Amino acid sequence: MERFFIDSIIKKYLAEQFFSNLSVLEEDSTTFTINSLSKSPYIKIMAFNKCVIINTSKSIHSKVKSALSNKSRDEIFEFPFIYGQTIHYIPDVKKIQKVELLEEYTYELLQGNDIYKLRGIEGFDNSIVFDCNGNTSTKIVFLAKKDDEIVGLAGAGEETEKLWEIGVDVKSEYRKGGLGTKLVSNLTLDIIKQGIVPFYSASITNLGSQMVANRSGYIPYWIDTYGNILDGSSPYNIYVKNLEL
Structure with missing residues (x-):
């Protein structure tokens, strides 16, 4: 791209x-x-x-x-x-690349109707949300499991036909090991392969999320309130x- x-x-x-x-x-x-x-x-x-x-x-x-x-x-x-205020990032096409996944987890890539098997999931509001009717704007999900428990999830919701926004959640006890970065990096490439532009957003107060963006190959592009x-x-x-x- x-x-x-x-x-x-x-x-x-x-x-x-x-x-x-x-x-x-x-x-x-x-x-x-x-x-x-x-x-x-x-x-x-x-x-x-x-x-x-x-x-x-x-x-x-x-x-x-x-x-x-x-x-x-x-x-x-x-x-x-x-x-x-929110910082919005776009992928740096010169740096974004597939990264090796952590061996202690198993992974799933879900898209289309397969996403709906996650209905009822809680604690992943940055990456996937279902409305009261069980619908979601999330188009693709890349998740990590530990002992059959979902511990990290990156998802992308549709803003326009060619623009999807990525969000990521990792359970607190599994943070600081690079899992969020792995999920975002790999999901980003899966989205780009489909001809879709991904972008990532982080609050200006959320340094951890900003670090994930940076480590995943994203660069700041605009800021809004x-x-x-x-x-x-x-x-x-x-x-x-x-x-x-």
Whole structure:
């Protein structure tokens, strides 16, 4: 898979997610866009290369633009009405490679309907989640077992037809042995072989997850904040509810 193909898929995805034109992603600028789908007050901020995109609902667009125009990137990401930041990684096509698996585990690769035999599994919320109807957006899973117990699992959910997001979970007693890296590295190549672009996400506070990304051959590509709906449901609402936007 060529880097230009990964770039084109990711950029198209970002433009759609932030209601922006593709050309904006190449600019050294701060751009304000409107989320036409959000009925509640909403804000999400993204940094990619030299550009920053601030996406809001129409109801607060003018006030946010007034507050953040002519601000630096750091000042924008310190805005009190946002919380949580995520680093998103793409595979480095020059470094990603199949890695030797740990001999103390057995492994399974599941795809399609085979994934549904994992219904009811708990403790792997970063890699696979089933909704109340027993459905999941996870398209492929690579798991490790110890004595027939699933102890580690990497899964990829569909964001678009050509873009899947990888997540990984390893039970606490089996961490720090490199299992997470092995699962992510090998699953990444299985996804790439299908012509799909995988990406990996980690909270800026989760150093362990960031290390897995790095060791698995991933490089940071963009950062964004959580998409915050300012309807009183924020855990920090008590601190900001009396502030005027």
